[in-house]
Amino acid sequence: MQSEERAMRIGELMTKNLETIEAGEPIRAAALRMRTCNIGSLPVLEGGQLVGMLTDRDIAVRSAALGQDPNTTPVREVMTATVITCDVDATLEVAEQVMEEKMVRRLVVVDGERRPVGLLSLDDLATVPEEVLHAGEVLERLQQV
Known part of the structure; x- marks a missing residue:
């Protein structure tokens, strides 16, 4: 893994157009947004704060x-x-650890005030050459559950 000062941060890799x-x-509005955007999940906000x-x-x-x-x-x-969230300034290594510990394939990325600013998926991690092996191992463990 890269040294701490050179390690890639979540904010560099995450999907930013959240x-x-x-x-x-209403649920119908959510379903329509998912269909239109071709996505399977939506962070839920109340007053700008992440609630679900x-x-x-x-x-x-x-x-x-x-x-x-x-x-x-x-x-x-x-x-x-x-x-399950991760801080925008955390390293990809931290994101991998959180995904593995919490058994999730995606993390909502938040800023210092817990406002969602992006999404990081296991697929995103697999696009980083030095992370490919680790992402594959995490995926394998998630599939065993």
Whole structure:
């Protein structure tokens, strides 16, 4: 791994054009945004602060399966309240460790005030030559769960 002072930071690799949704918006709006943007998850905000994560699976399992009205059910009722985050200035090595420990494939990247500023995925890590081996090992362990 690179020395600490030369190590690549999460902010250099993360996806910066982060799509988000407000907690009070209806599930239908979230599903339409996911479809339009071809994404499977949306960080959920309330007053600019990160309060949860909504995935396409949340919509299918927690909402549709229970017969909730997608036009009136707010995102906050089906989102996952626990969001795994990483600081924008942390190293890629730290991101790998967090992904492995928390058994997640993506991290919401936050600034010093916990405002989401990007997203980092295991796929992103695999694009960095010195990280390829590590990302593959993390993915292998995640698939065993």
